[in-house]
Amino acid sequence: MSQATIKSVNDAIKTVRYDERLAAIKGLVAIFAQDPQMLSQRAYVKLRPALRFLSCDSNEDGVGSRFMDFERAEASRLFMKLEMIYRAKKALRAVEAEELETGPVVLPKKLSAKEAEALAAKEAEQKRIAENSARLQKIAQGMGLKIPVGQKEKETTP
Amino acid sequence: MNTDQVTELQRLHDISTGLHWVNDGEDLLFCCINNIDPKDLCLYDTESKKIPVDRLNDVLTLYTIAAAASVEDLPILAKQRICYEACEPWLSTVMSNDELEKFMVEHRLNDGFTPGVTDIEAALDRVHTLYPTVTYEMLDGKQNESSNDKILQVALGDLKLNAANVQQVYLALQDLFSKLDKGLEIDQSALEIMPAGFYGLRLACQNYLRRNEVKWLDHGDLSIRQQVVFTS
Numbered sequence: 001m002s003q004a005t006i007k008s009v010n011d012a013i014k015t016v017r018y019d020e021r022l023a024a025i026k027g028l029v030a031i032f033a034q035d036p037q038m039l040s041q042r043a044y045v046k047l048r049p050a051l052r053f054l055s056c057d058s059n060e061d062g063v064g065s066r067f068m069d070f071e072r073a074e075a076s077r078l079f080m081k082l083e084m085i086y087r088a089k090k091a092l093r094a095v096e097a098e099e100l101e102t103g104p105v106v107l108p109k110k111l112s113a114k115e116a117e118a119l120a121a122k123e124a125e126q127k128r129i130a131e132n133s134a135r136l137q138k139i140a141q142g143m144g145l146k147i148p149v150g151q152k153e154k155e156t157t158p
Numbered sequence: 159m160n161t162d163q164v165t166e167l168q169r170l171h172d173i174s175t176g177l178h179w180v181n182d183g184e185d186l187l188f189c190c191i192n193n194i195d196p197k198d199l200c201l202y203d204t205e206s207k208k209i210p211v212d213r214l215n216d217v218l219t220l221y222t223i224a225a226a227a228s229v230e231d232l233p234i235l236a237k238q239r240i241c242y243e244a245c246e247p248w249l250s251t252v253m254s255n256d257e258l259e260k261f262m263v264e265h266r267l268n269d270g271f272t273p274g275v276t277d278i279e280a281a282l283d284r285v286h287t288l289y290p291t292v293t294y295e296m297l298d299g300k301q302n303e304s305s306n307d308k309i310l311q312v313a314l315g316d317l318k319l320n321a322a323n324v325q326q327v328y329l330a331l332q333d334l335f336s337k338l339d340k341g342l343e344i345d346q347s348a349l350e351i352m353p354a355g356f357y358g359l360r361l362a363c364q365n366y367l368r369r370n371e372v373k374w375l376d377h378g379d380l381s382i383r384q385q386v387v388f389t390s
Contacts (some may be wrong), residue, residue: 016181020263026299055257074208129192129194129213130193132191132193132216133213133215133216135162135166135193136191136219138162138215138224139162139163139166139223140219140222140223142159142160142162142163143163143222143223143226144226145222145226146222147215147219147222147267148215148218148219148221148222149215149218150214150215150217150218150249150253150257150261151250
């Protein structure tokens with residue numbers, strides 16, 4: 001987090017006019033949305049209450065921006081967006097930390113229904129083969145036979 | 159033998175030579191090693207019925223089980239079908255010829271024959287010396303039971319005349335037939351070159367076993383064609 005960004009955040013939240021403050025914060029949030037890594041914890045804890053304040057209605061609880069409904073709605077949207085950016089950044093951090101420990105994380109590819117069916121059939125087939133092998137071996141052992149171990153000489157599939 | 163073994167051997171018997179026998183060798187192997195009911199064979203296409211190469215050990219195990227089972231549990235014809243018709247063609251595509259031959263010699267079909275119980279060539283000599291001309295009429299029928307017994311006792315020498323020993327003589331005759339038949343052309347038969355006394359001794363064995371209601375044992379090395387020729 002550069003000093004320049006912190007300064008911009010400070011300048012934005014201290015802007016006197018609420019509509020200008022909202023516009024400044026909106027510009028910052030747009031920057032953070034493009035690169036969530038730029039959103040530092042310090043910036044987040046400064047921007048969050050500022051947006052909270054702008055989205056409140058002063059007529060009800062005595063504090064707030066006295067904004068019109070559409071402006072408060074805009075502030076609420078920005079607040080939600082900031083939250084999402086912050087979560088995205090945390091998730092990225094977690095993935096990075098995991099990668100440092102265990103190597104690159106490969107997310108499983110989502111399978112189509114046909115592929116999933118084929119995979120399930122393959123797994124069932126392998127399970128059945130393993131069961132049948134075990135059954136034959138158990139019978140051979142029960143008859144006191146030595147289980148032969150063959151070595152493939154030819155690589156051609158019969 | 160536990161229940162699993164008995165059930166499996168009965169199943170192998172059933173699908174190889176029994177009520178639900180499978181005609182095709184490849185299908186038989188597929189049913190044997192995958193525990194498939196022959197009625198369900200139509201559910202599988204040709205591709206899925208192919209046995210992958212990595213199941214070599216399973217096929218070898220099946221061969222071993224079928225070869226080693228006693229003739230009471232698995233008749234010789236069932237063993238021949240499983241080992242020679244189902245397993246051997248598949249194994250020949252995966253193993254080298256030397257390896258396969260070595261494996262088959264090591265795992266000879268258990269047909270109940272114990273080599274060395276009788277010296278069959280000496281027995282045939284003795285029979286021929288004492289009974290040079292034996293005909294079917296001389297041994298057939300209830301009135302000729304004693305003649306059969308005399309021939310068999312001559313062949314057995316010091317051994318006691320009983321069903322087990324007669325079975326061994328009969329199997330030794332088949333063994334000799336199989337050895338002599340090995341190098342012959344398809345239109346030739348070992349019957350023509352069998353030692354004298356063979357006809358009488360074979361007939362005597364068959365009559366004795368039939369009379370005592372003992373099932374004839376077939377030699378594992380004889381093919382069905384050879385068995386037909388041997389008993390003709």
